[in-house]
Amino acid sequence: MAFNKIKEYTKFSRDQRTGIFVLFGIVIVLQLVWFFADFSKIEKITPEAQKWLALQSEVEDAKRTVQTDMPKMYPFNPNFITDYKGYKLGMSVQEIDRLLAFREKNKYVNSAKEFQEVTKVSDSLLNLIAPFFKFPDWVNHKKDFVEHKYVQNLAYAKKEKIVLIDINQATKEDLIMVNGVGETLSVRILTQKEKLGGFVSMEQLKEVWGLSPEVIQNLNVYFGVLKLPNLNKINVNNASLKELSQFFYFKYDLARQIVKFRSMNGDFKNIEDLIKINGFPVEKANFIALYLSF
Structure with a gap:
């Protein structure tokens, strides 16, 4: 009796069975949509945001390029830093000029501290390049x-x-x-x-x-110097520009000034006449005179 009662509950009409199948189909479709559909919010990107994102991309590319192209640094003597070398190290034009002016006085830096005192480089740059400084053994x-x-x-x-x-x-x-x-x-x-x-x-x-x-x-x-050596003296009144510029103490610009001064004022009589020329190394005049004839 009880079994027959339960059996009556499991009997469905054709329309009921169709409804049940449709319901199961809807449930399955919803589950598939839940697992595979992307429900993330689609943000509208403004032109300004697009420019900013593009700029960030360029910055990241530039960083990677700098890291890739950064040359390997080897030990070097800071006294012989050229304009190009200083630029590659990160020094400013003023800092490089200070070092070159110091070297023109025939002076040398013998420590990282002295290098900073002369060039005025920042502590951060000094800490970066100082480990690669190489000074002579006697220093x-x-x-x-x-x-x-x-x-x-x-x-x-x-x-x-x-x-x-x-x-x-x-x-x-x-x-x-x-x-x-x-x-x-x-x-x-x-x-x-x-x-x-x-x-x-x-x-x-x-x-x-x-x-x-x-x-x-x-x-x-x-x-x-027990006696003066036999010197091949340079006659400053007859020597050509090329001959003067080949003398150890005369750079090309100074040699050109000597020739110009000579053509405008006549022959030099002694070392005192040469001292009048702008750029002449006066402090070395006493022994430069021994290499010259007038």
């Missing part, structure tokens, strides 16, 4: 040179009297014997002598790159 071991210098001089003073050697007759082996002068510096000294045709003053050793004041002092202990 990094200056204390060793100074301390050893006194020990060596005392030992020589006790044992024997030092006999000076003419710097223009000194050999590479003679120079290397002096404390602080190695293979490289001895070659530079001899090369400088050849360029000049001979030293006329021990002061000219200051023009040799890498010689510290302590090493020059050591050289003065053992060497000197």
